[in-house]
Amino acid sequence: MKTKKILSFxxxxxxxxxxxxxxxxxxxxxxxxxxxxxxxxxKTQIGVTMVDxxxxxxxxxGNPEIKIEGQNKNLVxxxxxxxxxxxxxxxxxxxxxxxANPSSANPVKFIVIGxxxxxxxxxxxxxxxxxxxxxxxxxxxxxxxxxxxVSGVVDNTDIITGGDGSVLNEAIITAPVVVSTGTSASLxxxxxxxxxxxxxxxxxxxxxxTLVYFTNQDDEAMQxxxxxxxxxxxxxxxxxxxVTFFTAGFLAITMTDxxxxxxxxxxxxxxxxxxxxxxxxxxxxxxxxxxxxxxxxSYDEATGVWQQEPENAQVQxxxxxxxxxxxxxxxxxxxxxxxxxxxxxxxxxxxxxxxTGCAADNSVYLELRRENGDYLAGYYLWLNDGPNPINLMWVxxxxxxxxxxxxxxxxxxxxxxxxxxxCDGTYTIEIEFTDNLVPVYGLxxxxxxxxxxxxxxxxGYGWYSKANSWWWNTAFVWNGEVSICLEQNxxxxxxxxxxxxxxxxxxxxxxxxxxxxxEMGPDFCDDF
Amino acid sequence: xxxxVALMFCSFMLWGQGIEDMVQQPGSGNDYxxxxxxxxxxxxxxxxxxxxxTTLSEQFNLxxxxxxxxxxxxxxxxxxxxxxxxxxxxxxxxxxxxxxxRDKLFHLTGGLLYSFNEIELKGKSAKSYRVGGYTITPDDLxxxxxxLFTRKINPYLGxxxxxxxPTNRVSFKFELGTVFHGEPKVDMDASGMIVRTGExxxxxxxxxxxxxxxxxxxxxxxxxxx
Numbered sequence: 001m002k003t004k005k006i007l008s009f010x011x012x013x014x015x016x017x018x019x020x021x022x023x024x025x026x027x028x029x030x031x032x033x034x035x036x037x038x039x040x041x042x043k044t045q046i047g048v049t050m051v052d053x054x055x056x057x058x059x060x061x062g063n064p065e066i067k068i069e070g071q072n073k074n075l076v077x078x079x080x081x082x083x084x085x086x087x088x089x090x091x092x093x094x095x096x097x098x099x100a101n102p103s104s105a106n107p108v109k110f111i112v113i114g115x116x117x118x119x120x121x122x123x124x125x126x127x128x129x130x131x132x133x134x135x136x137x138x139x140x141x142x143x144x145x146x147x148x149x150v151s152g153v154v155d156n157t158d159i160i161t162g163g164d165g166s167v168l169n170e171a172i173i174t175a176p177v178v179v180s181t182g183t184s185a186s187l188x189x190x191x192x193x194x195x196x197x198x199x200x201x202x203x204x205x206x207x208x209x210t211l212v213y214f215t216n217q218d219d220e221a222m223q224x225x226x227x228x229x230x231x232x233x234x235x236x237x238x239x240x241x242x243v244t245f246f247t248a249g250f251l252a253i254t255m256t257d258x259x260x261x262x263x264x265x266x267x268x269x270x271x272x273x274x275x276x277x278x279x280x281x282x283x284x285x286x287x288x289x290x291x292x293x294x295x296x297x298s299y300d301e302a303t304g305v306w307q308q309e310p311e312n313a314q315v316q317x318x319x320x321x322x323x324x325x326x327x328x329x330x331x332x333x334x335x336x337x338x339x340x341x342x343x344x345x346x347x348x349x350x351x352x353x354x355x356t357g358c359a360a361d362n363s364v365y366l367e368l369r370r371e372n373g374d375y376l377a378g379y380y381l382w383l384n385d386g387p388n389p390i391n392l393m394w395v396x397x398x399x400x401x402x403x404x405x406x407x408x409x410x411x412x413x414x415x416x417x418x419x420x421x422x423c424d425g426t427y428t429i430e431i432e433f434t435d436n437l438v439p440v441y442g443l444x445x446x447x448x449x450x451x452x453x454x455x456x457x458x459x460g461y462g463w464y465s466k467a468n469s470w471w472w473n474t475a476f477v478w479n480g481e482v483s484i485c486l487e488q489n490x491x492x493x494x495x496x497x498x499x500x501x502x503x504x505x506x507x508x509x510x511x512x513x514x515x516x517x518x519e520m521g522p523d524f525c526d527d528f
Numbered sequence: 529x530x531x532x533v534a535l536m537f538c539s540f541m542l543w544g545q546g547i548e549d550m551v552q553q554p555g556s557g558n559d560y561x562x563x564x565x566x567x568x569x570x571x572x573x574x575x576x577x578x579x580x581x582t583t584l585s586e587q588f589n590l591x592x593x594x595x596x597x598x599x600x601x602x603x604x605x606x607x608x609x610x611x612x613x614x615x616x617x618x619x620x621x622x623x624x625x626x627x628x629x630r631d632k633l634f635h636l637t638g639g640l641l642y643s644f645n646e647i648e649l650k651g652k653s654a655k656s657y658r659v660g661g662y663t664i665t666p667d668d669l670x671x672x673x674x675x676l677f678t679r680k681i682n683p684y685l686g687x688x689x690x691x692x693x694p695t696n697r698v699s700f701k702f703e704l705g706t707v708f709h710g711e712p713k714v715d716m717d718a719s720g721m722i723v724r725t726g727e728x729x730x731x732x733x734x735x736x737x738x739x740x741x742x743x744x745x746x747x748x749x750x751x752x753x754x
Binding site: 030498 | 603605606607608610649657658659660661662664668669672674676714720721722723724725728731732735736738
């Protein structure tokens with residue numbers, strides 16, 4: 001009987017105790033749990049960096065701006081999701097709209113045009129054939145600090161027009177001789193020439209003329225070529241074609257009156273004299289000779305498209321200096337370009353890069369050069385460990401070339417590959433990085449002050465550099481995650497652009513895994 | 529610990545009387561069981577249920593019940609509206625022990641509960657949000673789903689008043705008890721832009737780790753069949 005009582009008591013106590021325990025559990029399942037939101041709506045990132053063609057530094061002054069042109073321009077927007085693309089410190093991030101589904105069969109093609117005060121405008125063609133990360137570098141020529149291979153006259157005031165827009169006296173404006181090639185260019189405007197703006201209104205008074213001449217023998221000059229040398233162009237029969245240019249040199253000419261109105265047309269046309277370096281090789285590998293014809297092209301800065309002019313320019317050789325030159329007339333202003341061209345293939349040879357080791361931003365710069373050393377094209381490529389197959393795109397048909405692999409645009413190549421046919425075949429190369437860098441995984445966590453229960457995992461094109469370094473490496477952050485190679489025990493600055501705001505953070509790197517917490521701006525958080 | 533106590537309770541019952549003795553006293557075999565058979569309707573924190581019971585001996589009854597309850601609750605989790613649905617389904621096999629004999633109403637109860645429980649929290653935003661120039665609709669944002677699981681077989685202990693097999697035709701029975709289901713396990717899933725992480729799952733599981741017991745209060749109306 002006693003046993004029964006004890007057992008009854010114990011059972012009752014156990015039941016009562018457990019019942020009392022339950023109300024003590026006051027937590028809900030989601031207490032202290034954060035709602036994590038990624039940016040998976042961003043499937044493609046296109047980072048645009050505007051740099052000075054001579055120094056390579058980002059263009060942070062002069063109101064740098066970009067605009068998008070080309071056949072699929074309506075599919076491109078700022079990575080913030082807005083139509084208005086904002087450039088900060090010479091940097092911009094673009095993405096594709098939700099209705100863009102790029103593929104090899106239906107690539108998204110557009111042109112990025114960059115402008116900045118005191119610089120010549122330039123552009124780059126971009127082809128997106130699958131979702132992912134892309135990098136565009138616009139190299140702009142600073143008018144008062146020209147890069148090698150470029151010479152020019154800025155704001156020349158020799159041209160003066162009367163009230164009807166006609167030039168009072170003939171003027172000849174000549175760009176200085178480029179030291180490396182001994183060549184130059186000039187333009188002549190005849191007395192009585194009427195200068196009009198794009199609306200047909202005559203320009204009167206002093207005309208400020210800028211003439212910039214680019215040779216084809218210096219990389220800095222070549223890299224500034226608007227649109228790059230692989231382009232969709234309009235031929236002189238009105239048809240479009242995908243071509244690769246082989247340039248003999250090019251010019252940028254601008255004229256404005258004192259009020260800033262830009263000259264567009266001339267009646268009668270201007271006469272241009274342009275010298276061609278003797279080292280020039282045509283598209284078929286022939287050295288420049290007198291009597292050759294070179295197609296003449298003008299560039300539409302509004303659309304970023306090269307248009308072939310009706311008449312070719314004829315190469316001549318001066319009896320005095322012995323230099324080659326071409327003379328031609330132009331009736332409107334833009335960039336002008338003497339270029340042979342060949343049809344290009346959209347998908348070219350396959351290059352397989354077997355990568356080991358750790359490289360800064362895990363990217364390399366691939367530079368294609370003709371066998372004579374002339375620049376053909378350059379690409380930034382992000383590498384994973386192991387084999388990285390890529391296809392060359394928009395490269396000239398029936399052309400061989402050397403592929404140089406460089407850590408970045410400014411460094412010397414560390415690997416080299418001869419490609420027999422840029423449009424066909426598979427080529428493999430192994431590269432090993434031995435830099436003193438360590439792979440670092442970073443998770444960027446965006447916090448909203450107005451809602452601490454939310455964590456954002458942003459996607460965006462990022463720039464980073466060692467403290468006090470002018471050189472910025474680039475990286476793609478996808479849904480907060482990034483893997484890059486960094487030097488240990490070093491301060492780094494990380495930054496990104498979103499909706500016109502530059503977000504910058506300094507971190508001391510002494511580990512291989514990081515969670516970077518950042519307070520996000522109102523553009524991200526206000527609606528939460 | 530609780531499980532051990534329940535096992536001890538059951539062992540004690542079987543040891544104390546012997547199952548063979550139970551079914552043979554005071555009548556004879558299966559006839560006795562059938563003649564002391566009852567059905568009950570019950571309402572409890574396990575849901576509504578039906579139960580059949582029989583008398584094993586002067587001090588012991590054996591009960592087999594099925595219970596079902598479906599309920600829900602809405603609450604918010606930051607920008608999500610969470611819809612919590614609770615579906616409790618169980619089968620219980622319990623033994624009542626009347627320490628004072630059959631004519632005394634107080635009893636202790638022990639046994640096992642087989643659980644079909646499904647507890648699910650599903651969250652979705654009710655409105656769209658702007659991030660920069662993007663409009664993020666509820667469908668873009670996606671869903672967050674959490675499912676909580678407990679053990680399938682769980683011990684039960686309780687105490688109550690009343691006879692599950694009435695002496696007369698009808699009786700009323702009241703019982704308090706608890707099911708020890710242990711720490712719930714959590715399974716999380718997310719779609720759209722909502723990210724599921726292991727840390728979140730661990731935190732939810734930690735939040736629920738105090739919920740090891742399911743309190744049971746039941747009332748039932750019992751009808752003797754024979």
